[in-house]
Amino acid sequence: MTKVKDISDFLESFAPLRLQESYDNAGLILGDKNAEIKKGLITLDVTEDVVDEAIQKKCGLIVAHHPIVFSGLKKITGKNYVERTLLKAIKNDIAIYAAHTNLDSVTGGVNGKICEKLGLENCRILQPAEGMLKKLVTFIPVDQAEQVRNAVFSAGAGNIGNYDSCSFNAHGQGTFRGDETTNPYVGEKGEQHYENEIRFETIFPSYLQRKVISVLENAHPYEEVAYDIYPLDNNFNQVGMGMIGTLPKEINEKTFLKKLKDTFKTDVVRHTALLNKKVKTVAVCGGAGSFLLNHAKAAGADIFVSGDFKYHQFFDAENKIVIADIGHFESEQFTKELFYELLTKNFPKFAVQLSEVNTNPVFYF
Structure with missing residues (x-):
């Protein structure tokens, strides 16, 4: 029988907790590490609907990218979605585990999956850890x-x-x-x-x-x-933030933006002015990656794919690079696929299911 500890130990061997950022809260968020489980549910975010799905599918563990708890909780009374989600999980003996910025930081993690989806080659960490x-x-x-x-x-x-x-x-x-x-x-x-x-x-x-x-x-x-x-x-070149790689063949900017929309299943890509140049070198960062823009420019990227850019941050491209903001959720959606591949390969007898709940809180009209 698989225990919660077996899953958490494996995930932490792949993405050690010491790699997470200081503000983060990765690891086992809720539950008994020695509890025996038969099924696991994979999601990007943990919400009440996701816990309901875990109950319906009889999953004793939820593996998520984003931690449901970021800051300390002094009370759990159900006054907000975080507390209600935790209460429901506790009542139904469902453990919750999150691998967040530690999974962002490893070569084969979130950003490696984005590079794979875009068909990038010769990929390396954009900002290696120091x-x-x-x-x-x-x-x-x-x-x-x-x-x-x-x-x-x-x-x-x-x-x-x-x-x-x-x-x-x-x-x-x-x-x-x-x-x-x-x-x-x-x-x-x-x-x-x-x-x-x-x-x-x-x-x-x-x-x-x-x-x-x-x-x-x-x-x-x-x-x-x-x-x-x-x-x-x-520099520790195997660990750090963002990644950069090259396309097998250079393409024009509009063709690349179309590829982004098709690959990441979005109707909207916010971007800076096109530079009428070919795209060959691509930098990526899942989630909110504006802090890496200067690294992308210094590395010679033609385009930087990420999410959560603010209005004034788009000016920082300074016609030296194209910023392509595909959205936070959209950039990280394939993290579920990454979890699934890791767990099914290493725990072939443990039932792993992808959540069918769309947890993206942002809608477009």
Whole structure:
């Protein structure tokens, strides 16, 4: 039987909670993590209608992109839709889980799905995360070096771009002397010992530090494991906001806008003045992405696809790029499809259903 914890642990291995923005509230919003569930319902937003659908379909878990709770709740009395939704879910033993800005931040997340839908190639993060990488340096007896390296790599260290198991190794000599309370792996207690060692260096994202060090200490043969951790200023190119890629073949601007309308099933695309140029390089950001406009311009994008641009922000295009605002909901609608693919692939015996409720609160006349 699948537990709520099984689903949440998997989703957090794909999109770690430490990647969420400070204002966010991703993770298990409501429910017992050890509760056993047979079915899950996938939605973009959690509303009363979505909970009703979960009740009707006998789903014990709702997986959403947007958290139903953003700020703290002091009372749950049913005075607004958030409180009514939570009360209904509680009464019917339905857990609620959300993966939001953490899912936006990973390469294969929300923005990766948008790139896929638009047929973009050579995709990369538009604004890579800063200050998130660290370097591990440790010293290993020569004969155990491969064993320790592989253990550290298995914990998620050593990934650079499309390469894994990345490290630097140098030979040297280590010295140590244990007192009478020690039980040294090599050498004798109370005697100075010289050991041929490998200086092993690799990098890892900071949110994996506890796991990496735990695995290192378990795999290393020494009683006391010597290691150093250094913060790095390098960009973490596998994590960040927005993405940018290229079309297989350049097309004119109106053709691209038509493609947007067809792909994202919208009759309205708000955009800045067309520049009478071909579109080849496309930047994207699901949801509200105006904060990335300058990054899109600096990266040489011909057009920036996102949502929630305000009136005055359209002026910031300055005839250097076309802004295409397709709407918040419209830009993120395929997140449901992303959840479905992840869960059905990794939990083939767990019943996953897409919500049929249209939770878009914006209508066009």
